[in-house]
Amino acid sequence: MTATASVSGAAASFGTHPWVRFAARRLGRLVGSVLVLVSAAFLMIHLIPGDPVRGALGPAAAQSVVDAQRESLGLNDPLWVQYLHFLQHLFTGNLGTSITTGLPVSDVIRDRLPATLQLAVAAFVVAVLIALPLGLAMGVLTRAGRRPRAELSFTSTTVVLAAIPEFLLAVGLVYVFAVTLHWFPVAGRGSASSYVLPVLALAIGPAAVLARICRVELLAVLQTDYLRTARAKRLPAVAVYLRHALPNAVTATITLGGLLLGGMVAGTVLVENVFSWPGLGSTIVSSILAKDYPLVQGVVLVYGAGVLLVNLAVDVILAVLDPRSTIRES
Amino acid sequence: MKRTARWIAVLRTPVGAGAGVLLLAVLLLALVAPLLWSHQATAIDTEHLLEGTSAKHWLGTDNLGRDIFYRVLVASRTSILLALIATSIAVVCGLALGCAPTVLGRRGGRLATAVVNIAVAFPGLLLALFFAVVFGVGAKGAVLAIGLAGAPSFARLTQTLVAGIEKRDFVAAARIAGVGRFRMLSRHILPNIAEPLVVNATIGAGGTLLAFAGLSFLGLGVQPPAYDWGRLMGESLNSIYVHPAAALAPGVAVVIAGLAFNLFGEAVAKGFGVPVLKGSRLPQGETAPAAEVDEDAVLVVKDLHVSFPGPVTPVRGISFTIGRSEIVGVVGESGSGKSLTALAVAQLIESPGQVRAAELSFLGAPLLGRAAVRSTAAARRRLLGTSFAMVFQDPMTSLNPTMRVGAQLAEGAREHQGMSRRQAMNRAVDRLRAVRIPLPERRAHQYPHEFSGGMRQRAMIGMGLMGTPALIVADEPTTALDVTVQRQVLELLEQIRTENEVAVLLISHDITVVGQVCDRVLVMYAGRIVEDLPASELYTGARHPYTRALSAAVPDLDTPLDEPLAVISGRPVDPAHYPSGCAFAARCEFATDRCRTEDPALVSHGPAHQVACWNPQGSAAWQARYPGTESIRTGQR
Numbered sequence: 012m013t014a015t016a017s018v019s020g021a022a023a024s025f026g027t028h029p030w031v032r033f034a035a036r037r038l039g040r041l042v043g044s045v046l047v048l049v050s051a052a053f054l055m056i057h058l059i060p061g062d063p064v065r066g067a068l069g070p071a072a073a074q075s076v077v078d079a080q081r082e083s084l085g086l087n088d089p090l091w092v093q094y095l096h097f098l099q100h101l102f103t104g105n106l107g108t109s110i111t112t113g114l115p116v117s118d119v120i121r122d123r124l125p126a127t128l129q130l131a132v133a134a135f136v137v138a139v140l141i142a143l144p145l146g147l148a149m150g151v152l153t154r155a156g157r158r159p160r161a162e163l164s165f166t167s168t169t170v171v172l173a174a175i176p177e178f179l180l181a182v183g184l185v186y187v188f189a190v191t192l193h194w195f196p197v198a199g200r201g202s203a204s205s206y207v208l209p210v211l212a213l214a215i216g217p218a219a220v221l222a223r224i225c226r227v228e229l230l231a232v233l234q235t236d237y238l239r240t241a242r243a244k245r246l247p248a249v250a251v252y253l254r255h256a257l258p259n260a261v262t263a264t265i266t267l268g269g270l271l272l273g274g275m276v277a278g279t280v281l282v283e284n285v286f287s288w289p290g291l292g293s294t295i296v297s298s299i300l301a302k303d304y305p306l307v308q309g310v311v312l313v314y315g316a317g318v319l320l321v322n323l324a325v326d327v328i329l330a331v332l333d334p335r336s337t338i339r340e341s
Numbered sequence: 342m343k344r345t346a347r348w349i350a351v352l353r354t355p356v357g358a359g360a361g362v363l364l365l366a367v368l369l370l371a372l373v374a375p376l377l378w379s380h381q382a383t384a385i386d387t388e389h390l391l392e393g394t395s396a397k398h399w400l401g402t403d404n405l406g407r408d409i410f411y412r413v414l415v416a417s418r419t420s421i422l423l424a425l426i427a428t429s430i431a432v433v434c435g436l437a438l439g440c441a442p443t444v445l446g447r448r449g450g451r452l453a454t455a456v457v458n459i460a461v462a463f464p465g466l467l468l469a470l471f472f473a474v475v476f477g478v479g480a481k482g483a484v485l486a487i488g489l490a491g492a493p494s495f496a497r498l499t500q501t502l503v504a505g506i507e508k509r510d511f512v513a514a515a516r517i518a519g520v521g522r523f524r525m526l527s528r529h530i531l532p533n534i535a536e537p538l539v540v541n542a543t544i545g546a547g548g549t550l551l552a553f554a555g556l557s558f559l560g561l562g563v564q565p566p567a568y569d570w571g572r573l574m575g576e577s578l579n580s581i582y583v584h585p586a587a588a589l590a591p592g593v594a595v596v597i598a599g600l601a602f603n604l605f606g607e608a609v610a611k612g613f614g615v616p617v618l619k620g621s622r623l624p625q626g627e628t629a630p631a632a633e634v635d636e637d638a639v640l641v642v643k644d645l646h647v648s649f650p651g652p653v654t655p656v657r658g659i660s661f662t663i664g665r666s667e668i669v670g671v672v673g674e675s676g677s678g679k680s681l682t683a684l685a686v687a688q689l690i691e692s693p694g695q696v697r698a699a700e701l702s703f704l705g706a707p708l709l710g711r712a713a714v715r716s717t718a719a720a721r722r723r724l725l726g727t728s729f730a731m732v733f734q735d736p737m738t739s740l741n742p743t744m745r746v747g748a749q750l751a752e753g754a755r756e757h758q759g760m761s762r763r764q765a766m767n768r769a770v771d772r773l774r775a776v777r778i779p780l781p782e783r784r785a786h787q788y789p790h791e792f793s794g795g796m797r798q799r800a801m802i803g804m805g806l807m808g809t810p811a812l813i814v815a816d817e818p819t820t821a822l823d824v825t826v827q828r829q830v831l832e833l834l835e836q837i838r839t840e841n842e843v844a845v846l847l848i849s850h851d852i853t854v855v856g857q858v859c860d861r862v863l864v865m866y867a868g869r870i871v872e873d874l875p876a877s878e879l880y881t882g883a884r885h886p887y888t889r890a891l892s893a894a895v896p897d898l899d900t901p902l903d904e905p906l907a908v909i910s911g912r913p914v915d916p917a918h919y920p921s922g923c924a925f926a927a928r929c930e931f932a933t934d935r936c937r938t939e940d941p942a943l944v945s946h947g948p949a950h951q952v953a954c955w956n957p958q959g960s961a962a963w964q965a966r967y968p969g970t971e972s973i974r975t976g977q978r
Contacts (some may be wrong), residue, residue, distance in 0.1 A: 040458070040459075043455065043459060044459045044462060047459050051471065055471065055474055055475055058475045059474070059475060059477070060477070154692075155691055155692045155693060156692070156693055157692065170603075170604070170607075171596075171600065174547065174551075174596065174599055174600050174603055175596050176551040176552075176554065176555055176595075176599075178554075178555055178558055178574075179551075179554075179574075179592040179595060179596060182574065182578065182581070182588050182589065182592055183589065183592065185581060186581060186585045186588070186589055190581060190582055190585055191585075197581075197582070235738060236733055236735055236738040236739040237738060237739055237740055237741040237742070238741075239689055239733065239739070240731070240733065240739045240740065240741070240749075240801070240804075241741065242689055243687060243689060243730075243731035243733075244726060244752065244753035244756070244804070245722040245723070245725045245726030245729075245753070245756075245757065246726075246752065246753065246756055247722070247756070250752070250756065254744070254752065255741050255744070258743040258744075259741065259742065259743055262743070273462070273463070273464050274464040274465075274466070276464065276467075277464035277465075277466035277467045278464075278466070280466060280470065280559075281466070281555050281558070281559065284558075284559055285578065295470060296559045296560070296561065299470070299473065299474055299478065299561060300478065300560060300561070304474070307474055311467075311470070311471055311474075314467055315463060315467065318462065318463055318464060318467065319462065322462050
């Protein structure tokens with residue numbers, strides 16, 4: 012009886028505690044990151060040398076206009092008062108007003124965010140759809156030093172593709188498929204065909220990295236003792252690969268894939284500028300150049316929040332897929 | 342000297358040599374291009390504006406008639422110099438942040454770690470944009486921005502490296518000796534992490550180069566009239582329709598330069614890491630058809646060889662037979678080929694390993710060679726899947742961590758015995774109970790990490806009992822377990838043998854375990870069986886000097902504590918270079934000239950006893966040399 016009680020007690024604590032601990036730990040990290048992000052976005056304006064309003068309006072603007080703008084932005088208040096106002100506004104969804112256009116920043120973001128989101132999500136899906144099957148297939152084909160020539164060409168191709176930054180790839184794609192072949196439009200967002208080049212430009216690099224990681228992970232998993240156990244059960248090769256190798260190879264791939272997705276969110280900035288894509292990426296660059304700081308602040312917050320959300324999602328998916336990761340971290 | 346040799350080895354690989362030459366060329370270009378061609382790159386030619394490729398202008402001209410080819414060449418210095426400065430900033434800041442825990446002590450270190458953890462979560466480009474806003478648009482701002490944006494990943498790398506070094510004994514020793522924090526850092530930690538840090542900085546420089554080109558491309562980096570590759574691209578993107586070369590050429594330059602840094606760093610990293618073993622595949626071994634089948638034997642092995650490219654042949658000509666419900670032990674030192682024998686018998690040697698045998702048959706069915714082709718692969722898989730069980734050395738790693746234990750037991754039965762999911766699961770629970778796992782219903786739904794080591798090993802055994810096993814091959818099943826659990830696992834194996842009439846092939850380096858559990862013992866040395874004898878004779882009737890030395894090396898309660906423990910002097914034979922004579926001759930105190938030149942065969946010495954030795958030792962001589970060995974019965978593993 013005592014043995015039963017102790018075992019069930021242990022089982023109960025296994026059932027709840029690690030998950031509670033995981034949630035608490037993860038939430039703590041999220042809150043910390045959000046605080047840092049918000050504070051950094053707030054401090055950004057104050058870290059700029061000189062008067063940001065004077066910078067935005069240019070040396071020709073009258074001092075009275077600058078003073079009025081400073082007053083309306085609240086830049087004359089003590090720093091902590093400004094911070095509190097900033098936080099307060101943030102909670103009500105008020106991100107300030109663009110200096111150059113006079114439009115509320117939140118309206119600009121609402122206008123521009125969907126284009127960027129479509130680009131990032133489509134590119135991620137494409138990258139995963141290319142990378143996972145390719146990487147796993149290459150892993151199986153080149154296991155234990157088989158087909159060295161295929162391995163060499165796969166590795167060198169992915170290394171080169173991964174090394175080309177997305178904006179260069181974008182320019183190359185534009186040259187080949189838009190300028191030379193006229194298959195797709197050069198720039199802009201309209202018909203479905205206008206999505207092809209930006210999505211590819213964004214997806215190819217991460218797909219190459221992901222495929223390579225996926226292959227290496229699979230090779231590592233193929234060497235494990237538990238895979239030998241699976242083979243000792245004389246399962247068909249397909250079952251060994253799909254049931255035993257895949258879930259273990261994919262967990263590590265997801266961790267790194269998540270980092271890539273975060274990078275992809277940032278990569279939209281460059282790709283949007285190549286394709287004149289009407290998203291947040293072209294907005295942030297033009298607003299930096301125009302010194303429209305409230306707008307920069309708002310877009311930085313959105314990008315940062317996007318990255319944090321992606322990281323959170325990756326951690327949760329990992330915890331579900333690989334129950335050890337929730338315990339391992341503690 | 343060793344370091345020089347490694348560098349030479351790196352430069353000899355095709356990738357290392359190619360990347361090295363490329364990197365040298367890029368650096369040279371950055372050095373000399375502005376000196377040689379500055380004039381051509383800035384000369385304005387108003388008669389040739391935005392022209393295409395021509396003999397005078399290889400890549401055409403830009404909107405002021407300047408030669409694009411020379412502009413791309415000259416831009417190399419600005420691009421590479423700025424990238425290198427930014428990389429240095431990233432490395433220095435990263436190093437400072439990463440070493441902070443060592444220097445600042447616990448609280449400051451925790452803060453630094455937290456900062457790094459948060460910063461590392463944001464992509465570099467986003468950080469760079471943030472810093473570009475703070476530092477202002479322009480080359481200086483962009484260098485600072487990219488440098489600081491790269492710092493978190495170098496900080497993370499430094500932390501990892503430092504953590505690795507701090508675990509080492511010499512750091513602990515230095516700490517106990519009272520070495521100060523800064524001295525610890527400069528004398529003990531930094532020299533040890535310098536190498537990987539420099540290699541990663543080289544790889545990072547490639548990335549920085551590309552990132553910088555990105556910022557300049559967006560108009561946030563180098564400002565006119567200065568220009569770098571990114572700026573050249575950005576300027577010519579709008580005219581890509583009329584003049585694609587102007588946009589593509591700087592892009593190509595960026596990629597080549599970035600790859601040069603990247604690949605060279607990777608090649609060095611690989612060269613200084615673990616060398617990759619490569620070799621040609623051996624031809625598939627020819628196997629003679631089986632002569633007659635011993636119907637009563639569970640497993641028949643004749644002249645088994647296992648070889649790997651090199652060539653290395655760790656198992657060379659092993660023959661034995663296991664009868665029904667017989668427990669046969671295989672003992673020998675590490676590297677004697679016992680585990681490979683087990684894997685070869687189980688058909689689990691992976692390419693590039695090769696298995697050859699005159700005969701290898703299980704329950705009368707051939708497993709190898711032409712004879713095996715006759716029975717179909719599917720039938721053979723089913724036979725092995727239901728009747729042949731494996732138990733591996735390390736139960737901590739032998740179960741799939743992402744699958745529930747019950748499902749891992751059940752899948753074999755579903756595959757080979759055609760059970761439904763429910764039937765297989767019930768059987769799994771029943772088998773877990775059979776191997777004395779408490780609360781099997783609950784345990785079946787748990788993951789391996791929720792099991793203790795002994796329980797996992799019992800689950801592994803239970804997995805083997807899902808079918809109707811005729812043979813369990815247990816490869817060091819108790820080595821990874823602690824002593825009390827070892828006992829339980831061995832008792833379980835013995836009990837299964839008696840209840841289910843299962844034969845067991847028990848591989849162990851622990852002669853005590855083998856002597857206690859087995860009916861018969863095979864002693865292996867250097868890929869051969871040197872003695873095959875009943876377990877009851879292991880301590881009294883062994884005739885091969887190696888077997889005797891093995892059993893004499895086991896201490897017991899009567900072993901005098903003031904004398905050194907008995908050891909077998911010398912080292913095991915390198916499986917790539919076997920001597921022409923007896924492999925044990927170099928370590929054998931009875932060795933004669935014949936032993937060193939002629940290899941002894943395994944021949945019969947009385948009933949159920951075979952020895953491969955030119956000078957088998959008799960009991961009398963044995964007693965004279967090792968008085969009191971009768972008491973060698975028990976002892977540690």
